[in-house]
Amino acid sequence: MNPLATELNAALAGTAAEALLSGLGRRMYFPKGIVAQSAEAKKGATRANATIGIATQGGKPVFLPTIRSLVPQLDPEEIFPYAPTQGVEKLRELWKKDMVRKNPDIGDSKFSLPLVVPGLTAGISTLADLFADQGDTLVLPDLHWDNYPLIFETRREATVDTFPFFTSAGGKSTSGGDKSTSGGDKSTSGGGFNTPAMEETLSRAAKKGKVILLLNFPNNPTGYSPTVEEARAIVDAIRRVAATGTKLLVITDDAYFGLYYEKGIYEQSLFGRLCALHENVLAAKVDGSTKEDLTWGFRTGFITFGGKGLTDAHYEALTRKLMGALRSTISNSSILAQSLILRSLEDPERLAQKAEAGKILRERYLCARSILARKKSTAIEPLPFNSGYFMSFHVKRGTAEALRKALLTGGVGTISINDRTLRVAFSSVDVEKLEDLYEQIYAAAEKL
Numbered sequence: 457m458n459p460l461a462t463e464l465n466a467a468l469a470g471t472a473a474e475a476l477l478s479g480l481g482r483r484m485y486f487p488k489g490i491v492a493q494s495a496e497a498k499k500g501a502t503r504a505n506a507t508i509g510i511a512t513q514g515g516k517p518v519f520l521p522t523i524r525s526l527v528p529q530l531d532p533e534e535i536f537p538y539a540p541t542q543g544v545e546k547l548r549e550l551w552k553k554d555m556v557r558k559n560p561d562i563g564d565s566k567f568s569l570p571l572v573v574p575g576l577t578a579g580i581s582t583l584a585d586l587f588a589d590q591g592d593t594l595v596l597p598d599l600h601w602d603n604y605p606l607i608f609e610t611r612r613e614a615t616v617d618t619f620p621f622f623t624s625a626g627g628k629s630t631s632g633g634d635k636s637t638s639g640g641d642k643s644t645s646g647g648g649f650n651t652p653a654m655e656e657t658l659s660r661a662a663k664k665g666k667v668i669l670l671l672n673f674p675n676n677p678t679g680y681s682p683t684v685e686e687a688r689a690i691v692d693a694i695r696r697v698a699a700t701g702t703k704l705l706v707i708t709d710d711a712y713f714g715l716y717y718e719k720g721i722y723e724q725s726l727f728g729r730l731c732a733l734h735e736n737v738l739a740a741k742v743d744g745s746t747k748e749d750l751t752w753g754f755r756t757g758f759i760t761f762g763g764k765g766l767t768d769a770h771y772e773a774l775t776r777k778l779m780g781a782l783r784s785t786i787s788n789s790s791i792l793a794q795s796l797i798l799r800s801l802e803d804p805e806r807l808a809q810k811a812e813a814g815k816i817l818r819e820r821y822l823c824a825r826s827i828l829a830r831k832k833s834t835a836i837e838p839l840p841f842n843s844g845y846f847m848s849f850h851v852k853r854g855t856a857e858a859l860r861k862a863l864l865t866g867g868v869g870t871i872s873i874n875d876r877t878l879r880v881a882f883s884s885v886d887v888e889k890l891e892d893l894y895e896q897i898y899a900a901a902e903k904l
């Protein structure tokens with residue numbers, strides 16, 4: 457093992473973070489190589505800086521005017537050079553400040569400075585590199601983003617253990633955990649988030665002493681976010697599992713943060729409650745500008761750690777592990793995208809503009825709700841939804857794939873998540889087209 461990795465492991469000794477590291481995570485370090493030496497030279501090399509592999513003239517990057525003229529308000533330094541591995545410092549600070557504004561439940565809990573990654577996918581994959589080993593268990597609701605199994609099972613050889621997302625309408629758990637990775641047939645409409653099934657599945661996995669839980673609200677594909685009471689119950693359940701001695705990495709995928717359409721929803725990230733919950737819990741928040749600031753193709757996301765009892769030195773060690781993981785994969789994220797997000801975070805107009813964009817989605821949500829309230833079908837039933845970009849149907853007759861194909865023949869695109877679940881992204885359909893969209897879906901479902 458490289459002595460720098462040994463040093464970082466020693467800095468983390470005795471923490472849940474250390475116990476949760478994968479083999480790769482234990483071996484990972486940030487080399488004192490080109491990038492670190494260049495960063496040092498940036499401060500100290502006043503005479504000539506012959507460190508970094510970019511072309512400069514008079515200390516400024518050499519660039520093509522054709523490119524530069526497309527972004528006239530930014531300085532060349534904000535457009536062309538490499539960004540630091542961990543991201544532009546000021547952007548990290550502003551994102552952290554904004555995180556506290558958006559999540560008052562963080563209170564005075566200590567958490568790390570967000571580290572920049574090229575999108576949330578890279579954030580989740582980097583966490584999987586550092587914390588998931590062959591045979592480790594990742595607990596997920598049965599309705600989840602299909603990239604999670606690809607990352608954790610296919611790449612990292614972890615085992616995915618799922619539980620039914622929703623309770624039945626009566627509020628009871630429908631079953632105690634579905635082992636299928638592609639999502640099961642067990643989520644039924646009418647209920648809320650199935651915390652008892654989550655706890656049961658976590659407790660079963662916890663017998664190994666280590667478990668990874670990934671929660672994504674507002675959820676893809678259901679469009680569901682927990683109520684205030686449900687959020688409390690989820691956090692209590694995690695605390696109970698942690699109290700048994702098991703170490704938990706809890707990842708919150710907050711891709712759709714901020715898009716809440718009903719009263720009573722917990723309008724914060726669970727990260728805020730998790731980062732001071734229990735010494736055995738390491739919380740990792742993955743978020744970004746992708747959906748929150750409508751910059752899907754920018755590839756700007758963040759990873760932030762929080763854990764009860766963790767000190768600045770622990771966060772520094774974790775950050776250096778992350779930096780090593782990034783240096784050895786994507787190297788660094790686009791400076792242009794980071795500069796644009798940074799400038800926008802400084803702009804007082806940003807929040808009002810975000811609210812305007814949010815109104816477009818809220819209008820579609822309300823329209824979809826009122827259409828669905830008028831529809832009846834024995835073939836399909838909407839699953840609960842209250843937030844985000846999506847809603848899903850529980851397909852009771854035929855299969856979701858057959859329904860998807862039938863719809864496509866008629867010019868309507870939807871996604872079959874599994875045999876029984878059809879996802880509709882109302883976020884990407886103009887409000888005037890929603891009536892026809894749902895008309896087509898119900899008509900096609902009747903023919904199944």
Ligand SMILES: Cc1ncc(COP(=O)(O)O)c(C=O)c1O
Pocket residue numbers: 574575576577578601672675676709711744746752755756757
């Ligand atoms: C739940 C969830 N997480 C993460 C992502 C990906 O985010 P990014 O485009 O920033 O990688 C998506 C995108 O569809 C998503 O639905």
